[in-house]
Amino acid sequence: MSNITDLKLVELVDKIKKKELSSTEVTIAFIERSKKSKKLNTYISENYENAIKKAKIFDQKPDFKKKLPGIPIAVKDLFCTKNIRTTAGSKILENFVPTYESTVTQNILDEGGIIIGKLNCDEFAMGSSNETSYFGNVQNPVSENLVPGGSSGGSSSALAAKLTPATIGTDTGGSIRQPASFTGTVGLKPTYGSCSRYGIVAFASSLDQAGPMTHDVKDCSLMFEIMSTYDIKDSTSVDFKRENYLTNLNENIKGKKIGIPKEYRVDGMPKEIDELWEKGIKIIKENGGQIIEISLPNTNYALPTYYIVAPAEASSNLARYDGVKYGFRSKGENLIDMYEKTRSEGFGDEVKRRIMIGTYVLSSGYYDAYYLKAQKVRRLIKNDFDEAYKKVDAILTPSTPSSAFKIGEKLNDPVSMYLNDIFTVPINLAGLPAISIPAGHDKKGYPLGLQVIGKAFDEQSILNIAFALEKNISFKNNITDWWIK
Amino acid sequence: MSKNNGEYLIIRNDNKYEVIIGLEVHAQVLSESKLFSTSSTKFGSEPNTQVSLVDAAFPGMLPVINEHCIKQAVKTGIGLKAKINKRSIFDRKNYFYADLPQGYQISQYKNPIVGEGSVTLDMPNGEKNIGIERLHLEQDAGKSIHDIDPQSTLVDLNRSGVALMEIVSKPDLRSLDEVNAYIKKLRSIMRYLGTCDGNMQEGSLRADVNVSVRKKGDKKLGTRCEIKNVNSIKFMQMAIDFEANRQVDVIEEGGSIDQETRLFDTKKNETRSMRSKEDAHDYRYFPDPDLLPLELNDNYIDQIKKDIPELPDEKKKRFIEKFKLSPYEANILVSDIEISKYFEEVSKNSDVKLATNWITGELFALLNEKNIEITESPISSKNLSKLINLIKDGTISGKIAKSVFEIMRDGDKDPITIVEEKGLKQQSDPKELENLIDKVITENPKNVEAYKSGKDKLFGFFVGQVMKNSNGKANPKLVNEILKKKFK
Numbered sequence: 022m023s024n025i026t027d028l029k030l031v032e033l034v035d036k037i038k039k040k041e042l043s044s045t046e047v048t049i050a051f052i053e054r055s056k057k058s059k060k061l062n063t064y065i066s067e068n069y070e071n072a073i074k075k076a077k078i079f080d081q082k083p084d085f086k087k088k089l090p091g092i093p094i095a096v097k098d099l100f101c102t103k104n105i106r107t108t109a110g111s112k113i114l115e116n117f118v119p120t121y122e123s124t125v126t127q128n129i130l131d132e133g134g135i136i137i138g139k140l141n142c143d144e145f146a147m148g149s150s151n152e153t154s155y156f157g158n159v160q161n162p163v164s165e166n167l168v169p170g171g172s173s174g175g176s177s178s179a180l181a182a183k184l185t186p187a188t189i190g191t192d193t194g195g196s197i198r199q200p201a202s203f204t205g206t207v208g209l210k211p212t213y214g215s216c217s218r219y220g221i222v223a224f225a226s227s228l229d230q231a232g233p234m235t236h237d238v239k240d241c242s243l244m245f246e247i248m249s250t251y252d253i254k255d256s257t258s259v260d261f262k263r264e265n266y267l268t269n270l271n272e273n274i275k276g277k278k279i280g281i282p283k284e285y286r287v288d289g290m291p292k293e294i295d296e297l298w299e300k301g302i303k304i305i306k307e308n309g310g311q312i313i314e315i316s317l318p319n320t321n322y323a324l325p326t327y328y329i330v331a332p333a334e335a336s337s338n339l340a341r342y343d344g345v346k347y348g349f350r351s352k353g354e355n356l357i358d359m360y361e362k363t364r365s366e367g368f369g370d371e372v373k374r375r376i377m378i379g380t381y382v383l384s385s386g387y388y389d390a391y392y393l394k395a396q397k398v399r400r401l402i403k404n405d406f407d408e409a410y411k412k413v414d415a416i417l418t419p420s421t422p423s424s425a426f427k428i429g430e431k432l433n434d435p436v437s438m439y440l441n442d443i444f445t446v447p448i449n450l451a452g453l454p455a456i457s458i459p460a461g462h463d464k465k466g467y468p469l470g471l472q473v474i475g476k477a478f479d480e481q482s483i484l485n486i487a488f489a490l491e492k493n494i495s496f497k498n499n500i501t502d503w504w505i506k
Numbered sequence: 507m508s509k510n511n512g513e514y515l516i517i518r519n520d521n522k523y524e525v526i527i528g529l530e531v532h533a534q535v536l537s538e539s540k541l542f543s544t545s546s547t548k549f550g551s552e553p554n555t556q557v558s559l560v561d562a563a564f565p566g567m568l569p570v571i572n573e574h575c576i577k578q579a580v581k582t583g584i585g586l587k588a589k590i591n592k593r594s595i596f597d598r599k600n601y602f603y604a605d606l607p608q609g610y611q612i613s614q615y616k617n618p619i620v621g622e623g624s625v626t627l628d629m630p631n632g633e634k635n636i637g638i639e640r641l642h643l644e645q646d647a648g649k650s651i652h653d654i655d656p657q658s659t660l661v662d663l664n665r666s667g668v669a670l671m672e673i674v675s676k677p678d679l680r681s682l683d684e685v686n687a688y689i690k691k692l693r694s695i696m697r698y699l700g701t702c703d704g705n706m707q708e709g710s711l712r713a714d715v716n717v718s719v720r721k722k723g724d725k726k727l728g729t730r731c732e733i734k735n736v737n738s739i740k741f742m743q744m745a746i747d748f749e750a751n752r753q754v755d756v757i758e759e760g761g762s763i764d765q766e767t768r769l770f771d772t773k774k775n776e777t778r779s780m781r782s783k784e785d786a787h788d789y790r791y792f793p794d795p796d797l798l799p800l801e802l803n804d805n806y807i808d809q810i811k812k813d814i815p816e817l818p819d820e821k822k823k824r825f826i827e828k829f830k831l832s833p834y835e836a837n838i839l840v841s842d843i844e845i846s847k848y849f850e851e852v853s854k855n856s857d858v859k860l861a862t863n864w865i866t867g868e869l870f871a872l873l874n875e876k877n878i879e880i881t882e883s884p885i886s887s888k889n890l891s892k893l894i895n896l897i898k899d900g901t902i903s904g905k906i907a908k909s910v911f912e913i914m915r916d917g918d919k920d921p922i923t924i925v926e927e928k929g930l931k932q933q934s935d936p937k938e939l940e941n942l943i944d945k946v947i948t949e950n951p952k953n954v955e956a957y958k959s960g961k962d963k964l965f966g967f968f969v970g971q972v973m974k975n976s977n978g979k980a981n982p983k984l985v986n987e988i989l990k991k992k993f994k
Contacts (some may be wrong), residue, residue, distance in 0.1 A: 123566060218566070218568060222565045223796075224796035226796050253570065254570060256796060256798055257571065257796065257797075257798060258570065333792060336600075336790075337609070337610055337792070338607075341607060341609050342602075342610065345604050345607070346562055346564075360602055382792035383792055388790075388792070392792060
């Protein structure tokens with residue numbers, strides 16, 4: 022038998038249900054591998070002992086009706102987990118231990134999942150390379166000194182390195198899809214309102230969505246099925262008909278109309294990405310899908326719009342980290358002094374940059390020119406998609422305009438870093454679901470992803486299309502265990 | 507200062523100044539739980555015992571609208587004869603303060619739940635309508651306590667997140683009396699509706715006061731100052747009076763008024779500048795992305811309308827028509843819903859005129875003396891009604907009734923029982939009365955002689971003697987009649 026950690030999520034579930042493996046064996050296997058992989062710096066907090074205890078308890082009285090029977094899972098450190106430290110990658114929450122559980126992690130626990138640790142991420146999910154984390158950058162297992170993407174960089178790295186059989190991230194402007202693309206894994210950003218935001222440290226409330234990150238589309242379907250529930254504790258949660266996404270998963274895309282947005286053919290895009298896209302188009306056609314050229318005319322405005330809306334919401338969302346109630350507090354002469362010192366020392370540069378941008382665009386005299394205008398453009402971007410979906414069932418694009426870059430390469434050039442999100446950001450602004458699947462490698466051997474964008478709440482269709490692409494692409498992640506000596 | 511004809515003017519050097527007042531009343535919504543969380547709103551609990559993770563703004567916590575508070579705001583809007591906005595938006599008002607855990611207050615800015623309406627005041631020289639600009643819902647902040655620990659400020663978050671209705675009037679108020687009448691009327695309406703208990707001591711009703719002055723006859727409004735967070739009618743009046751005079755002084759000395767926010771110092775009886783317009787906070791309002799726009803449909807609003815009780819204005823009209831009360835009497839009886847209920851209970855089975863007199867006279871005096879509300883009255887409406895009926899049917903005189911009332915006030919005893927036990931029943935048997943009268947006549951021959959020779963005033967003497975001899979129980983009407991016959 023192959024290594025336990027080489028198995029995919031659905032396979033592990035199957036083996037545990039068939040009693041070929043115990044939860045304890047599986048949990049220990051992933052923990053052991055995680056322990057050997059400290060060099061990747063994927064974990065912020067480990068929950069190993071407790072997890073093994075829980076696995077043993079599960080094995081004593083296993084419930085095989087659960088969808089994740091005793092499955093160990095490490096999660097992004099943006100999800101509040103009861104009695105497990107939750108930092109959001111920030112010094113300001115360095116010692117924060119929630120007394121409550123996020124709805125999404127609760128759903129995982131309810132289905133028998135066991136949390137083995139909390140994974141590194143960009144501070145407050147602000148970043149595209151995991152370099153803004155207070156807990157240090159994360160190595161991409163694909164190659165040394167390569168970023169794993171961000172903000173769910175710890176998640177993508179831990180998954181690709183097989184330290185967890187599946188994981189969850191959050192995606193505000195591409196934070197699941199871009200790291201998935203950079204690590205040769207699958208990442209789904211569900212429709213806004215699909216997964217509850219309750220208990221997730223907020224970055225930009227109108228854009229944040231939790232989603233699964235997995236080795237393949239099957240695993241992704243299972244995880245999404247578990248994560249997505251209607252939740253009255255989140256006023257933006259939507260009560261729509263949720264499917265049995267895994268059971269319904271099929272690769273038949275005959276007659277499906279797939280749109281190709283011409284605006285995504287950006288200048289200076291590497292040739293290999295263009296080729297990758299063409300490969301995807303060819304597969305769709307070969308499998309009976311219909312390719313339709315579409316236009317999303319406001320695509321160009323998505324990035325500037327995003328970098329107004331997201332920082333605006335963030336500037337307000339992060340006001341609660343003031344040193345008064347919980348988290349890091351610096352000593353001050355008076356209240357204002359305490360605020361200033363706490364927030365100066367507690368937040369990193371990227372977070373401060375976005376708080377300042379957000380504060381600026383909301384201030385009186387600038388609100389109309391920036392925030393209000395951005396909201397109007399956001400509506401136009403959504404209208405573009407609505408218009409497109411009159412003609413097509415889904416849209417195919419590359420996930421990112423480039424493959425993973427070196428650690429430090431873009432750290433001092435925020436705008437170049439922001440440009441990484443051009444293909445992912447419009448989808449958040451429109452509140453739509455999109456999945457990134459690994460589709461090939463560039464000439465350096467780094468993974469590249471394709472993105473399938475769907476209609477709102479039609480995750481099943483994009484999972485099916487991704488499933489068909491996945492079967493035909495037969496992507497293989499060439500990861501050597503270079504970090505394990 | 508001149509208050510003639512109900513006019514409130516400030517006079518300096520032959521210049522007459524009119525005072526323009528607008529109020530922003532913060533009324534705590536009567537609700538078991540907070541605006542966006544399930545924590546209790548009970549007043550006076552131990553600090554920080556009514557705080558949920560949402561109220562304390564823990565990471566990842568989200569607000570969820572308390573539907574009851576929405577209903578209360580709509581009800582109040584209807585009571586203010588105001589437009590109910592079917593679509594309203596919750597915004598974030600961003601500022602840092604230790605007792606504001608989120609770093610922003612959730613409020614309604616451009617799209618409040620209730621639009622324009624009006625409140626009718628009954629002033630001595632007639633009715634006056636005060637325009638309502640808007641009513642919006644917002645969260646209360648916590649409480650900073652500076653005087654317990656010498657080193658630090660302590661924070662109590664019990665109040666954090668409690669629902670407030672901010673009711674903004676138009677600058678239609680012109681005098682301290684109108685301010686008094688306006689607050690009382692607003693409170694009365696909300697108490698009728700059960701949307702705010704109006705308890706100013708507990709801070710359920712507070713106001714920011716906007717004051718400006720202008721020379722009488724000027725059309726243009728002067729620059730206003732806002733006096734923050736005044737928590738009693740008396741303080742509001744003191745603050746306005748001080749502030750208006752201060753503004754007049756500035757203008758008279760050739761200066762101009764700066765738009766600013768001021769604080770009222772209740773000890774020194776003066777307002778002080780808190781911050782100028784330049785220093786005003788930039789609250790960076792924007793729609794709260796955690797909450798969807800609030801949409802109400804017609805059916806929802808109609809259902810609430812159906813449940814609206816009779817409000818003071820309509821009740822007053824009905825009392826005047828049905829019970830033939832004077833507007834003055836009606837006003838007193840409808841000013842508080844509990845008083846009006848008590849009155850209706852008493853008058854259901856008793857004479858209306860007597861009920862009105864006894865409630866506004868004896869009963870109010872008793873409540874005042876004991877400093878209690880009518881709901882705590884030691885005399886039930888049922889027993890007051892019985893007492894009035896005893897007077898009406900001649901069982902006891904009004905004078906005896908007062909002594910019965912004195913006994914009733916210590917334990918709500920049935921007046922019929924009191925009358926029986928104490929033998930206070932009025933003597934109305936003509937034979938017995940005749941005996942009493944004859945006795946008085948026999949014992950006072952000189953006075954009889956004097957009366958008969960024309961000293962008419964002595965008639966009262968004979969009545970008095972009979973009453974005295976009967977220990978006040980003789981029916982005075984009958985005594986009069988019999989005496990007159992005797993002297994014929």
